[in-house]
Amino acid sequence: MKNKLTPIILFIFLTFCFVVFYKGLNNSNTYTPNTNHEKNIPTFKAEDFNSNVYLDSKNIFGEDIYYIVNIWASWCIPCRKEHPLLMELSKNQSIKLIGLNYRDNLKNAKMFIDELGNPYAQTLIDKNGTLSVGFGAYGVPETFIINKNKKIVKKFIGPISKKTLEEIKTITK
């Protein structure tokens, strides 16, 4: 009895592992929190990337539209990969892209923007990374969708893909 049971249990367990891994593959590296966990955007003051003026978060997210917050850095290789998609997204008039330059060297960051183009309506400097943590980020790149009530409704971990781009577009319509 015992000898027959072992293979069966093992078989069931391995099948379970297979299913989990299989699902894990399709999950890829982006992840979205449950929508009922909508979070308010943090209030903060941050330095502007171009003018070095300190701005208040109320003014940054002042308009009655959808905002997309993208955390990036010049040293982050996946950011380079998602940049063309952000450029495409920036053509969309109904939303505003806010860049958070995460723990970066300003000079490199400017070079990065000069080379690949600037998709951001506004870029803020997040020198020590606290701002990004406030948003609930784990690392770079990450992208947040903020609705008209100034709540974070969706979050993407890792570089955005064509698929997530479509998702962003449908949400912000």
Place this chain on the structure above:
Amino acid sequence: MLANQIGYYSLVLGLLFSFLLCTVSIKNFNDNNKKINLNVFTLSFLQLTFVVISFLSLILSFVNSDFSNETVFNNSHTTKPLFYKISGTWGNHEGSLLLWLLVLTLFIFLFLIKSREQPKKYRILTLLFQQLIIIGFFLFVLMTSNPFNYLFPVPNEGLGLNPILQDPALAIHPPILYLGYVGSSIIFSASLAAVTQNYVSKKWGQHIKKWVLISWIFLSIGIMLGSIWAYYELGWGGFWFWDPVENVSLMPWLTLTALLHCIMVLEKRSNLTSWVVILSITTFTLSMCGTFLVRSGILNSVHTFANDPARGIFILIFLFLLIFISLVIFFLFHKENKKNLNNFFWLSKETSILINNWFMMYFLSVVLIGTVYPIFIDVMSAEKISVGPPFYHKLIIPFLVPFLLFMALGPKLKWIKSKIEKKNSLIIFFIISVVLTFFILKNITTDLLFYTILISATLFLFFVTLKDLFIQRFENISQAIAHFGFSLFILAILFNSILSSEIITNIKVGEKYSYSKGEIFFKKIKETKGSNFNSIIGYFKITDENNKVVELNPEIRVYNQPIIITSEADIKTTLLEDKFLVMNFVKGDEYFNIRYQVKPFMIWIWISVLLISLGGLVSLFKNKNEK
């Protein structure tokens, strides 16, 4: 361009040879001939040759910077130094899989010519199982990750290799690691063949032990090289981060180590056969599992580059197919020797090896759970978690104490039955260890009890094995070296973690920074140009409490393709300690952020791993003298 074609068609030919080999050897399996058909050797050799040709043509494409090849385009650049052009061949997904194939075919060929005294049917079955794996990988390479994809129009310049991968230790790390990692495939195939032939015996144990040793040695050194890379290149001042990719190489090492010990029981007492077979299967399965985790992009890690679900699904299905096949074979064919099943006397070498196995299994489960748990949680509850070093430390360190003690005492026991004799020397060593540890640690750590227990256990192993090394002469010398190496390894890590110190500050040129134990003087900076980067070198003079002066010149490199900034730490290594300085830009250019670390006994960590591997090497050549 031509190299591209040659490489691709060699691969296709290699796959054809797999099918040919299978047909010929199945025919050969059923005939009455006592020897293996010569054609089998020829075909296996030809297959190896074509994989080598394919590999060489990829190297050639890299050396010539032939950007009509997509792999070269994605991972190379004309300004890259030649050495890194070559190592770039296996520094990417496609090339590394080609390396897999190379090792797989090389090992089966070597196996065929080195196992002449073994039964014919067993050898042919091993070949067939290995070909199953080889065919799987051929299909994987050709279908999802062809290294010879053609690009048109031909780009003028490549995208470059990630600069953090441009490091000598990392250049040789993959081939060495793969020899161990993929080398375990032969153990897998051979054990399945032996199970079906009911050949898991003393004789088989003696024969397979060499292959286990070879894999184990390469795996140990390969893991060490990866860790050296992390230490020198990542510049975080650590050498092991419990990163999933590191864990994935550690897991087969743990099972292989357990297997190595079990084989000895099999070889001497023809027992523990189930253990041996299961460990052989698990080792290779874990290697495959590692490839799956790293290559599919299912894990978030510094090492994962490819993120292609199609590849992931292929390896996943293939991996589970292999697991199911091997389990079916195991449950259908394996017969445990009922006569002396598990009736070991409690105080014997067999029991101590069994205990070692359970320790290894425990360590393995900790690492395995820590690595795959985040994936499971992610799938079941859509929550992201990451498992960090504290998890591993909390679960592993307490168990090191009994483990170390068993490691010192186990080899002293005799086979079959051992008596408790008065071992004065052991008791004396134990007392010396405890007292010595107490006096060393008294003034340097606050966590006295914890470290005293841990270090006394290590020192005990250290003294016992040291004595063995000098007194026992050649009997069990390999065991003594390896266990001595392990004690040195743990000692180095422990003292390193207790005595390390770190200073972080912002400093500008010409400034002096004084701290409790010395002074850091930032003399000047100099800008230079390398072949594919510009660099800023800082000149620092550091005076320590004994007025000893060290000059350290860390570097910040700005690579041109892709544009990436790396901090090259400057490390001065002596036998007693490493002095480690790394600098980074701070906004405003004038100030630099520096991190200065003193890390004692760093070099002993590498030396001890080499010693452990040396133990394996000695065992490989001194097989006959062991008791």
